[in-house]
Amino acid sequence: MIRKTALVILSLVLMMGSFTPIQIQSKSDTVVKLIPSVTTSFPDSIYFKLDIETDILITDIRLHYIVERESFSDVTQEITVGVPMSFQYEMSVYWTWDMRTTGSLPSGTVVRYWWTATDIDNNLYRTEPLSVNFDDNDYDWQYLNQNNVTIYWYYGDDNFAADLMQTSQEALLRLEEDTGAYLESPVRIYIYSSSYALREAIVFAKEWTGGVAYPSYGVIAIGITRSNIEWGRRALSHEIAHLVTHQMTSNPYNSIPVWLNEGISMYAEGELEKDYENYLKAAVINGSLISVRSLCSPFSAYSDKSYLSYAESYSIVAFLIEKYGQQKIHQLLTVFKTGSTYDNALLEVYGFDLAGLNRQWQNYITGIYIS
Ligand SMILES: [Zn+2]
Incomplete structure (x- = not known):
């Protein structure tokens, strides 16, 4: 285990922004200099700025960026920013990424970006690829x-x-x-x-x-x-x-059933907490269990139903582990990685579908609470 504080210093340096003046000389001896900078304000925004020195009319300026994350399609965002219509030797353009319109990025996210500019003769200028760390400082x-x-x-x-x-x-x-x-x-x-x-x-x-x-x-x-x-x-x-x-x-095709996702997380916590168990027990006794198929979709926002959904998810996962073992549930996750449908994944690994799982699990849980 290592403990360090150097990280913060590094982050601060990065937050100050990168300044890489790019000077490009085209064939016709025109000079266009692109000077990018960036400022972050966690968690709300990233401010991208480009200072331009030029001796030719610039007609188009774009910011391109990619967020580093696991993604099945590496999407480059392209932002066209406004350019003054008349010639100017020096100008600045900027674009603010407002997270309030796109949702939060977590601390430590790296955003790669570069700028391009086009002049009136259709010459394209481009900065080096740059990156900014969006850190909570x-x-x-x-x-x-x-x-x-x-x-x-x-x-x-x-x-x-x-x-x-x-x-x-x-x-x-x-x-x-x-x-x-x-x-x-x-x-x-x-x-x-x-x-x-x-x-x-x-x-x-x-x-x-x-x-x-x-x-x-x-x-x-x-x-x-x-x-x-x-x-x-x-x-x-x-x-x-x-x-x-x-x-x-x-995988790019399908998500896994919510009961499996939440059930594994509840299982990782350890034994089911008493509050949850009480909901489960009461539902068994009253015959008001939610079906496994219903638990494939996002859970109810109502507190009672939500508690029961989490408790059942725990119990279904615990049942699969207890009755069929580690290898089978591991295989189930592997099959889901291929984008399988819910019924097909269960059939392939366990030989029963969602309805079959529902029957088996309800028998198991009823056996525990009603004997
Ligand atoms: Zn969860």
């Missing part, structure tokens, strides 16, 4: 690294961070042993000192947001204080499992 982040996990924290002492690292490693071990799922690529976890501090770091955070996962960026941000460390350990295990599941199953 409000805090003096330290970090701890183990295996594929890096925990960034600024609050509490070394023991607090070590405790959370141990929690993460235990959750990953539990997942690997029981489901064969593991982290294929590195993840970053940002620990904020409270839910409030976390919400300040997210654009449009909901009042109840305590943790947020960005699976395709391999990032989790979560608010944990000493007084809610028990909750924090569970939430951390839950969210890190979402990153594992995403890495194991993501």
Whole structure:
């Protein structure tokens, strides 16, 4: 484990922006100089600026950027910015990426970008490829690294961070042993000192947001204080499992059933909490279980139904592991990675479809609570 503070210094340097003057001389002896700079304001915006010195009329200026993240199509965004209609030796153009219109990027995201300009004779000028780190620089982040996990924290002492690292490693071990799922690529976890501090770091955070996962960026941000460390350990295990599941199953064709995704995360937390178990038990006794097929879609926002959906998801995953073992559920994740439909994936691995799983699992859970 290594602890460092150099990261912040590095980030600050990057935040100051990159200045790479690009001077291009075209055949006709015209000179066009493009001087890019960038300023970040986490979590709200990135301000891209281009200063231009030219002796020919520029007719078109574009900013191109790519966000570094796991993606099945590497999409380059292209922004056309306004250019003065008359000739000017010097001018500046800019474009602000307002995250309030596009949603948050997690801290540490790298955005690659370059500018192009076209003159009236149709000569194209282009800056070098540049990059900017979109970091949350409000805090003096330290970090701890183990295996594929890096925990960034600024609050509490070394023991607090070590405790959370141990929690993460235990959750990953539990997942690997029981489901064969593991982290294929590195993840970053940002620990904020409270839910409030976390919400300040997210654009449009909901009042109840305590943790947020960005699976395709391999990032989790979560608010944990000493007084809610028990909750924090569970939430951390839950969210890190979402990153594992995403890495194991993501594909361009199909998502996995919500019960499987949430069930694996609930399972990674450890034993089902009493509150959830009470909902499950009551639903078994009242005959009001939600079907496995219904749990393939996003859960109800109503608190009672939501609790029951999470509890059932845990129980379905626990049932599959207990009855059919680690290899089968690992195989299920592998089949889902190919973009299989829900029924076909289950049929291929277990020999039954969603309706069959629903029957078997309901018998199992009824056997536990009604004997
Ligand atoms: Zn979840």
